[in-house]
Amino acid sequence: MSAPEIIRPFEDRDLDALLALRARCFDGLDLERERVRRKWAFDDNPARQDGMPPCWIAELDGEVVGTYGMLPAKVYIDGTATPAICGVDFCVAPELRGRGLGRRLTAAMVETAGSRFRFITSPTAATTALMQERGAGVVDAAAEGALFARPGSLPTAAPTAAAAALEVRQLTGFGGECDALAARLAPHHRFVTVRDAAYLRWRYVGDPYVRHVVFGAFEAAGANDGAMRGLGVLTLSPTEPQGYVAELAVEPHDLAAARALLAALADAARERELEAIFALERRPSLQPILHENDFTAMPTGAPEPVLLLLGGTVDPKDWLLSPGDGDFLFRIGSAG
Numbered sequence: 001m002s003a004p005e006i007i008r009p010f011e012d013r014d015l016d017a018l019l020a021l022r023a024r025c026f027d028g029l030d031l032e033r034e035r036v037r038r039k040w041a042f043d044d045n046p047a048r049q050d051g052m053p054p055c056w057i058a059e060l061d062g063e064v065v066g067t068y069g070m071l072p073a074k075v076y077i078d079g080t081a082t083p084a085i086c087g088v089d090f091c092v093a094p095e096l097r098g099r100g101l102g103r104r105l106t107a108a109m110v111e112t113a114g115s116r117f118r119f120i121t122s123p124t125a126a127t128t129a130l131m132q133e134r135g136a137g138v139v140d141a142a143a144e145g146a147l148f149a150r151p152g153s154l155p156t157a158a159p160t161a162a163a164a165a166l167e168v169r170q171l172t173g174f175g176g177e178c179d180a181l182a183a184r185l186a187p188h189h190r191f192v193t194v195r196d197a198a199y200l201r202w203r204y205v206g207d208p209y210v211r212h213v214v215f216g217a218f219e220a221a222g223a224n225d226g227a228m229r230g231l232g233v234l235t236l237s238p239t240e241p242q243g244y245v246a247e248l249a250v251e252p253h254d255l256a257a258a259r260a261l262l263a264a265l266a267d268a269a270r271e272r273e274l275e276a277i278f279a280l281e282r283r284p285s286l287q288p289i290l291h292e293n294d295f296t297a298m299p300t301g302a303p304e305p306v307l308l309l310l311g312g313t314v315d316p317k318d319w320l321l322s323p324g325d326g327d328f329l330f331r332i333g334s335a336g
Helices: 014-024 031-043 100-108 126-133 176-188 197-205 255-271 287-292
Strands: 006-011 055-060 064-076 080-092 115-119 147-151 165-169 190-191 211-218 228-236 242-250 276-278 304-307
Touching: 006 100, 014 031, 014 055, 014 064, 014 080, 031 064, 055 100, 064 100, 064 115, 064 176, 080 100, 080 126, 100 126, 115 126, 126 276, 126 304, 165 255, 176 190, 176 197, 176 228, 176 242, 197 211, 211 242, 211 255, 242 255, 255 276, 255 287
Parallel strands: 080 115, 242 276
Antiparallel strands: 006 055, 055 064, 064 080, 064 190, 115 304, 147 276, 165 211, 211 228, 228 242
């Protein structure tokens, strides 16, 4: 006997019913803020693909009873920019849980045409288990010692000569120098978000609710045409006196750029009187730089993101992952 629920792509007419479902599943959801967040996350997203729905819907007797969102993304896979999907906003009506709807929605999300790479940056135990059934890998950030925290009031460490030779400045716009940096990062990692100018404008300028402070590290004037060496982003919590290192986009061997950008982010935190800064740094070459700047590894609370490559195998260590990716930081400033 076939299941009575229908799994189908989202249609514009579903929006009010989808928001009502999410309000049932998540206490305190502000529907108007959620509308704004969804427009930015899906409609304004530069990685959006024509013909790909923003989510899958489970419908029963004409009622929306489940959903799995698909945040558009673009990821370098083995050096080639490729469409990707970040699974977000998964929920099933409470009275229908345990009937296999989550598994069917997961199958629809995974099997969506047009992309080989799937990832989830804010998984629950249920979404992780369902993705592991499909062969997904899981990042064990706790075992990697990748989650860090630092008091926001501490002064920064004295810069090394190499870091002091760089010019670090706050950015309010993004251009071709960001495209070039994104391309240079790609060969160092099998999977890495394409952090080009279009992505950065959407992610850090277009965000409707959360403020971000962005810095670029550049060669000194006259050196290598002032090329961009790295980019750092401090995301400010709108509800707590704390910030997050959303990006530390440098080549893994460029310790000078990492030091210079971390110092700028720490200065920005102190100027804004933040009490704490949090960072997620999985690259072994850069973890000592965080310790140098008074970050301490946290033994608990590390996220466990999930990744899946259709038709291939994945090693979670091959993924350059930052809190700016996916929906890691969506929850701090939106209703979702």
